[in-house]
Amino acid sequence: MSAPPAEVVDTPTQPPADPVGSQGARDPAELTATVSTAIRLLPPGYVGQVIVSNVSGTTAVGWIVSMSVGTNAQVSAVAGARFQQTGSVVTFVPEEGTQEIPPGGSVRFAFRVHGLLAGRPTDCVVNGLPCQ
Numbered sequence: 001m002s003a004p005p006a007e008v009v010d011t012p013t014q015p016p017a018d019p020v021g022s023q024g025a026r027d028p029a030e031l032t033a034t035v036s037t038a039i040r041l042l043p044p045g046y047v048g049q050v051i052v053s054n055v056s057g058t059t060a061v062g063w064i065v066s067m068s069v070g071t072n073a074q075v076s077a078v079a080g081a082r083f084q085q086t087g088s089v090v091t092f093v094p095e096e097g098t099q100e101i102p103p104g105g106s107v108r109f110a111f112r113v114h115g116l117l118a119g120r121p122t123d124c125v126v127n128g129l130p131c132q
Contacts, residue, residue, distance in 0.1 A: 029060035031101070033126035035067065045073070045114035050081075050092070052126055053106040060101040065092040065131070067124040073115035080109030089123075 032055055037048045054060045068088045069075060075085050081092040090111070098107040113121075124131035 028056075029054050029058040029101070029103075030056040031060055031063055031126050031129070033065050033124060033131040035121055035124050035131055037120050043114060044116050045076075045112065045118050046120075047110060047112050048121060049108060049110045050124075050131075051106050051108050052101065054101040054103055057103045059103065062099055063094060063101065063107075063127055065124065065126050066090070067121040067131070069113050069121055070115065070117055070119050073113050073118035075111050076114050077112040078109060079111075080107065081111075083111070 032053050034051045034053070035048060036050075037046045040046055050065055052063050052065060065081075067090055069085075069090055071088050073088065075083055075090050078092065080098065081095055083090055083092045085091075092109060092111070094107070098109075101107055
């Protein structure tokens with residue numbers, strides 16, 4: 001006599017509880033960003049650079065830097081990040097390989113701005129906090 005076929009039951013599993021002091025209890029990483037500009041270009045414009053630094057003891061996963069480049073200014077090239085421009089506001093996000101910033105580490109990206117009256121970037125924020 002053979003045994004009855006085994007019954008397969010699809011039961012959802014839950015992840016184990018998050019013990020105190022593990023990843024769920026960590027503080028989010030604190031990031032700072034420093035903006036610098038150099039090399040006035042002809043036609044009018046400049047090259048800028050941003051350094052995003054992790055000043056916390058936790059690895060940062062992802063970052064967003066946003067700034068205004070002026071009414072008639074246009075970002076024409078970026079190295080080290082991806083970007084989107086809406087009006088005068090430009091938002092930069094990490095490229096693959098720069099999403100994680102270890103404690104004490106930093107990532108750097110550069111951008112080129114063209115346009116009449118293209119002034120130094122203003123209203124810079126990193127993850128919602130003012131840049132330095």
